[in-house]
Amino acid sequence: MSDHRTLTGQRRRADTRKRIIEAAIPLFAQGGEVLVIEDFVRVANVSRGTFYNYFRTVEELHEAAEQWQLNILNQQVEAKLVGLSDPVERFACALRFYLETGRQDMAWSGFMARLEHGAGSAAERRFTLDLRQGQKDGLFAKLSSSIAYDVVNGLMMRSFARMAVKKTCGWHLDEVVRTAMRALGASSTKVEQALEIFRQRKAVK
Known part of the structure; x- marks a missing residue:
């Protein structure tokens, strides 16, 4: 008892x-x-x-809420990436799933747009591993992981800020991913393949 x-x-x-x-x-x-x-x-x-x-304090609650959201988000995204080994496919699909979550929830987008460190250390570690593997395989340009993450994170945070105040179409978010991947040096062919994988996996509930 x-x-x-x-x-x-x-x-x-x-x-x-x-x-x-x-x-x-x-x-x-x-x-x-x-x-x-x-x-x-x-x-x-x-x-x-x-x-x-x-x-x-309010600050302590904010820190807990931030960690709560990021843990849930990263677990959901990781589940969607199961079985993908190609660095471009993993990177592009992860970005698109983050954006899709924001597209479906404007309040959540507003919360994400105010985070100082984007999707958190777990996401940054995954992006860094995929970036380095992609560079090793000749799929990404040779640029530092910190610069790459800052460029992508800045684009993502701006997209979340936009989605927090205005409904955004899927094609716009596809363009965000294309732009981010272009900055990393990925080929358009592989990015389009990754976006198609995103659409297939998104359709599976």
Whole structure:
């Protein structure tokens, strides 16, 4: 019984923490000059005391929400890349899946557009590995991984900012990917093959 109560309590705490984070994300996405704890207490429908059981400050909540979103996003994208070994296909498909997520959720796009480090360290590590492999195979131009990531990340963040305020068509996002891959030196033929793979995998629920 003691173990059962402990597990039940842990699940309840995890559920409450998740509720606060999920309620906070649209507020962070909207931005605004000042967000205070009362804003999050209201949207999450919890007491101020309950809020302080999980987060001490708005900044701490923002950090948790950022990590929460990035973990979910990167897990979803990784699942879509299973079975792909070609660096261009992996790189282009990953970009397109990130963009597609933003296209379907304007609030999420707003949240992503405000992140300082893009899709996070896990995504940067994956991009770096794919870039280096592609360079080794002669599929990408010889440029530093940090410059490549900054160029692609800048383009992605601007696209998220646009999608946060305006509905964006799929063909526009295809062009974003083409532009990013062109900057890396990938051939247009391989990029088009990658976009076709994206469309096939997107159709599979």
